[in-house]
Amino acid sequence: MTTTVPKIYAFHEFSEVAEAVADYVVYAQNNALSKELVDRKMSVSSLNVNSEVEFKDVQRSVSIKSVSGVSRESSKKPKREVRFKIALSGGSLIHVLHKGLLSRTDVMWGKWDIYFADERLVPFDSEHSNFGLAKREILDQIDTEAYGKPNVFHINESLIKDPQECADDYEKILIKGFAGRDSVKLPMFDLFLLGCAPDGHIASLFPNFQENLREKLAWVVPVTGAPSGPTERISLTIPVICHSHRLAFVVEGSTKAPVLKTIMERPEKGLPSSIVNEGAAGRVSWFVDDEALTDVSVIKKDYKFRSNK
Numbered sequence: 311m312t313t314t315v316p317k318i319y320a321f322h323e324f325s326e327v328a329e330a331v332a333d334y335v336v337y338a339q340n341n342a343l344s345k346e347l348v349d350r351k352m353s354v355s356s357l358n359v360n361s362e363v364e365f366k367d368v369q370r371s372v373s374i375k376s377v378s379g380v381s382r383e384s385s386k387k388p389k390r391e392v393r394f395k396i397a398l399s400g401g402s403l404i405h406v407l408h409k410g411l412l413s414r415t416d417v418m419w420g421k422w423d424i425y426f427a428d429e430r431l432v433p434f435d436s437e438h439s440n441f442g443l444a445k446r447e448i449l450d451q452i453d454t455e456a457y458g459k460p461n462v463f464h465i466n467e468s469l470i471k472d473p474q475e476c477a478d479d480y481e482k483i484l485i486k487g488f489a490g491r492d493s494v495k496l497p498m499f500d501l502f503l504l505g506c507a508p509d510g511h512i513a514s515l516f517p518n519f520q521e522n523l524r525e526k527l528a529w530v531v532p533v534t535g536a537p538s539g540p541t542e543r544i545s546l547t548i549p550v551i552c553h554s555h556r557l558a559f560v561v562e563g564s565t566k567a568p569v570l571k572t573i574m575e576r577p578e579k580g581l582p583s584s585i586v587n588e589g590a591a592g593r594v595s596w597f598v599d600d601e602a603l604t605d606v607s608v609i610k611k612d613y614k615f616r617s618n619k
């Protein structure tokens with residue numbers, strides 16, 4: 311059995327999953343951006359940074375910067391701008407985020423750095439491209455006039471014929487975004503969002519692909535011969551995924567019930583999803599619908615909404 315029981319939030323409907331996931335994303339966003347408030351020594355005496363930061367506080371800090379053009383600490387050396395660093399998987403997660411996030415008015419898209427947990431090595435306009443799907447379903451639909459434009463870090467499309475080169479190139483992109491490999495051993499995402507396939511793969515880390523699953527040094531690995539979907543891919547590695555500040559699995563549908571049963575009741579089977587569930591114990595939340603939990607014995611928690619829409 312798992313050593314630390316993950317938080318498992320169960321919902322009747324897809325729309326409820328989407329609403330709760332969106333709330334959790336905004337909660338993670340506000341916590342990440344609250345570091346900026348603290349850094350600037352704003353009037354944070356009433357602010358409990360361990361709990362939810364009110365959107366208006368974060369928004370105020372941003373507007374102060376944009377109105378005055380300089381921060382209140384402009385006399386001191388400029389600090390690296392605090393941004394919300396999030397990793398997205400592909401598949402149904404993107405539809406969940408489309409449904410839950412786009413209608414909200416408290417998503418500070420302009421402060422987001424979006425990376426991909428994995429990518430299938432296909433052209434961006436292919437229906438199988440994770441970036442392509444995210445672009446169509448989310449990125450192209452953001453009201454950037456009102457909420458700003460996120461920085462999006464995707465693979466180099468010109469390298470899709472060479473998985474190793476593409477992985478190395480994406481690793482360099484991560485190294486640049488996370489202040490360089492010499493200064494950080496591993497990147498730390500504020501939030502890492504994962505789906506889970508019926509075979510237990512997460513990102514593009516598949517069961518029995520031992521070399522990829524045991525990778526300790528690389529941040530990004532090439533994947534060849536994937537057993538489902540496009541065969542050539544790249545994926546962020548287990549150490550990177552597990553190092554995230556928060557992780558959330560988003561899983562719906564009865565086809566996922568058997569794998570959820572294995573993850574929750576038979577972690578010793580070592581599915582990639584179990585490795586992360588265990589490896590990041592204490593920081594993992596699961597957002598699932600009732601169908602995915604059919605016949606799975608777990609303790610479900612009620613999700614407490616943290617932000618106002």
Ligand SMILES: O=C(O)[C@H](O)[C@@H](O)[C@H](O)[C@H](O)COP(=O)(O)O
Nearest residue numbers: 399400401402505506507512513
């Ligand atoms: O490229 C991939 O394979 C995805 O990033 C993958 O890790 C996804 O999250 C799962 O396959 C679940 O996908 P579904 O939620 O669509 O079942």
